[in-house]
Structure formats: structure tokens, C-alpha cells
Amino acid sequence: MPYTEPTDDFFSKMQANVISQTVAKQPLAVKKEAKVFSLNFSWMAAAAVVLIGGLTAFFSLNNDPEVSMAQQAPIVDSVYEVEKPIQNTSTDMMAKNDNVIPQTQTLKTEQKNATANAATSIDNSSKVNAMADRQDYTAKNTPKSDLDVEKVLAAFTPDQLKDIDRNSEQDVYLDLYN
Amino acid sequence: MKLKDEEIVNLFATPQTVEKGLRAMMDAYQSRLYWHIRRLIVDHDGAQDVLQDTFIKAYQNMHQFKNDSKLYTWLYRIATNEALQALNKMNRMKKTDEDAEYHMQNLVADNAGQDAEEIQVFLQKAIQTLPEKQKLVFNLRYYDDLPYDEISKILDMSVGTLKTNYHYAKEKVEQYIKDNYSQEF
Numbered sequence: 001m002p003y004t005e006p007t008d009d010f011f012s013k014m015q016a017n018v019i020s021q022t023v024a025k026q027p028l029a030v031k032k033e034a035k036v037f038s039l040n041f042s043w044m045a046a047a048a049v050v051l052i053g054g055l056t057a058f059f060s061l062n063n064d065p066e067v068s069m070a071q072q073a074p075i076v077d078s079v080y081e082v083e084k085p086i087q088n089t090s091t092d093m094m095a096k097n098d099n100v101i102p103q104t105q106t107l108k109t110e111q112k113n114a115t116a117n118a119a120t121s122i123d124n125s126s127k128v129n130a131m132a133d134r135q136d137y138t139a140k141n142t143p144k145s146d147l148d149v150e151k152v153l154a155a156f157t158p159d160q161l162k163d164i165d166r167n168s169e170q171d172v173y174l175d176l177y178n
Numbered sequence: 179m180k181l182k183d184e185e186i187v188n189l190f191a192t193p194q195t196v197e198k199g200l201r202a203m204m205d206a207y208q209s210r211l212y213w214h215i216r217r218l219i220v221d222h223d224g225a226q227d228v229l230q231d232t233f234i235k236a237y238q239n240m241h242q243f244k245n246d247s248k249l250y251t252w253l254y255r256i257a258t259n260e261a262l263q264a265l266n267k268m269n270r271m272k273k274t275d276e277d278a279e280y281h282m283q284n285l286v287a288d289n290a291g292q293d294a295e296e297i298q299v300f301l302q303k304a305i306q307t308l309p310e311k312q313k314l315v316f317n318l319r320y321y322d323d324l325p326y327d328e329i330s331k332i333l334d335m336s337v338g339t340l341k342t343n344y345h346y347a348k349e350k351v352e353q354y355i356k357d358n359y360s361q362e363f
Contacts, residue, residue: 002286002294002302003216010226011212015204017230022237023197 183249218261220285232257282306304354312347
């Protein structure tokens with residue numbers, strides 16, 4: 001090179017200048033390494049179980065009224081479906097009742113004549129009467145049309161509908177109608 | 179003992195060894211970088227300032243250095259940018275209306291040693307006539323003897339473009355010497 005060489009102490013002076021303007025003056029932005037976590041399989045499994053449990057609890061314990069109403073919508077249908085057969089059976093039974101009552105009347109007339117069969121006929125007549133009374137009661141309480149049923153159901157609160165549903169499941173007489 | 183690039187970079191990781199790392203980096207590359215800057219700036223004092231700024235910048239940005247490139251490639255890149263900035267600053271501050279190329283040629287003559295070979299001085303004057311990119315490629319290839327792929331990383335140019343630039347630079351230098359050397363001597 002044609003240029004004059006720098007002096008012997010040039011680089012040492014330059015280094016001193018650099019050090020005084022860097023290390024001595026400003027701290028270095030040290031590269032921070034991200035922490036590495038060693039994932040244990042058992043910890044991962046436990047975390048997964050907790051997560052699944054938490055999500056299940058979250059969704060099952062959701063007491064939002066709108067959501068609960070939406071969840072109860074099928075109950076209304078089931079009540080309606082339960083009521084329907086009752087309506088049918090009641091009308092059927094009402095029709096049958098017309099036949100039963102004369103039979104009872106004949107039984108009653110026969111009762112006067114036949115004392116041996118009196119006890120059984122009384123039992124039969126009392127059972128039939130009880131059924132007839134119940135039929136009358138259900139017939140009175142059963143709405144005449146689907147619209148009426150819906151109106152009645154709409155008047156119930158969700159909790160009441162729940163109770164009705166529960167009661168209808170536990171109603172032993174429903175088995176008799178089937 | 180001369181440390182490897184990776185060992186120098188690792189010394190910057192902890193505050194206790196930062197100074198040792200900085201000194202090791204300067205010991206390893208100060209001479210090469212000085213002459214690279216000097217060929218561009220020509221003036222010794224200017225080259226000293228740029229060299230200092232290069233190491234200060236390297237120190238400040240060491241956390242951004244990625245080990246996928248070589249340390250000297252990264253340092254050359256910083257030094258080149260600093261030198262070009264200094265040259266632009268010099269051109270802006272120049273009070274006279276003389277041509278920048280002419281100014282640099284005068285600077286070469288002023289900075290030449292007493293025992294400098296005339297042909298070497300003439301070669302430096304010829305280099306100062308080159309456009310900026312061709313000058314950089316010519317210096318890195320001819321004086322620093324760097325491979326094209328490393329020059330490509332330093333100057334952020336494709337190898338094909340570098341070869342073309344070097345070819346044109348060489349032709350221009352040869353032509354300048356042919357045209358002017360016989361006239362002066």
C-alpha cells in the first residue's frame with residue numbers, strides 16, 4: 001500500500017478509546033436466553049386431566065337462564081308428548097266409560113238379585129268408578145287443542161316444567177294408560 | 179492466544195467477560211478493518227474514527243449477531259457502512275467546489291508515504307475514479323482477497339452482480355493506468 005503505516009501504539013490507543021466509550025460507559029445489552037422447561041410426562045398428564053375436568057365443570061355448571069331455557073325446551077316437548085297419550089287414553093276411556101257405566105248399572109241390578117257376587121261386583125264397580133273419576137279429572141284438566149296445551153305450558157316457569165316432567169315420570173297411573 | 183469467532187461471541191454473553199471479548203475481537207480484526215476503511219477514506223485520522231465507530235457499533239449490536247454468518251463478514255459490513263457514511267459526510271462538508279473524484283485523488287497523493295511506489299499510488303488514484311459499488315467490490319476482491327460469496331454477504335449483492343462489477347472495475351482501472359501512467363511518467 002502506498003499509504004503511511006500507522007504508529008505502533010495506534011491500535012492500543014484505539015482500543016482504549018473504544019473501551020472507554022463502551023464497557024466503561026454503557027452496559028452491554030446481554031442476549032437473554034429463554035428459559036427452557038423440561039416437560040415431565042406425568043405433569044403433562046395431570047395438567048390434561050385438570051384441564052378436561054375444569055372444562056367439564058365450566059360447561060355443566062353454567063346457570064345462564066337463557067341456556068337453561070334452551071336446555072329445557074326438549075322437556076316441554078316431552079311433556080307435550082306425555083300429555084298427548086293421556087288425552088288419547090282419556091277420550092278412549094271416556095268412550096269406554098259409556099260402555100262401562102251401563103255394565104256397572106247391570107251389575108248393580110244383578111247385585112240386588114245375586115248376593116253371592118255382590119262383593120266382587122262392588123269391588124269392580126268401585127274400581128271402575130275410581131277410574132272414571134280420574135278420567136273425568138284428567139279430561140277436565142287436559143287442554144282441548146294443541147294451542148291450549150302450549151298456552152298452559154308457556155304459563156309454567158322452567159322449574160315448574162321440570163317438576164311436572166319429574167312427576168310425570170314418577171306417575172304410576174301413566175303405566176295404566178299405556 | 180488467538181480466539182475463534184465463536185469463543186469471542188461467547189465472551190459477550192456475560193458482563194464479566196465482555197471487555198475480554200471486545201479486546202479479543204479488536205485484536206483479531208483491527209488491522210484488516212483498518213486497511214479496508216483506509217482504502218475507502220484514504221485519510222488516516224478519518225479511518226481511525228471510522229474504525230472506532232465500527233467496534234462501538236459492533237459492541238452495541240452484538241446481541242443481534244447471529245452465528246449463522248462469520249464474525250468478520252458482519253464486522254466488514256458495519257465497517258463498510260460506517261465508511262460510506264463518513265465519505266458522504268465529508269462530501270457534504272466540503273467547502274470547495276472541486277470534483278469529489280479529484281478531491282480523493284489529491285488525498286491519495288497527500289497520504290502516500292515517502293517511499294511509496296509510484297505505480298501503487300497510481301493504482302489508488304485509478305480506484306478513486308470508480309463508482310462506489312465497483313470500488314467496494316474491487317477492494318474486497320483485489321486487496322482483501324475475499325471469496326465472492328463472502329463479499330455477497332457484506333455488500334448484500336448477488337454473486338453475478340459482484341462478478342460483473344469486478345470485471346468492469348478491473349477494465350476501468352486498466353484503462354485509466356494505460357491512459358494516464360505514460361503521460362505522467
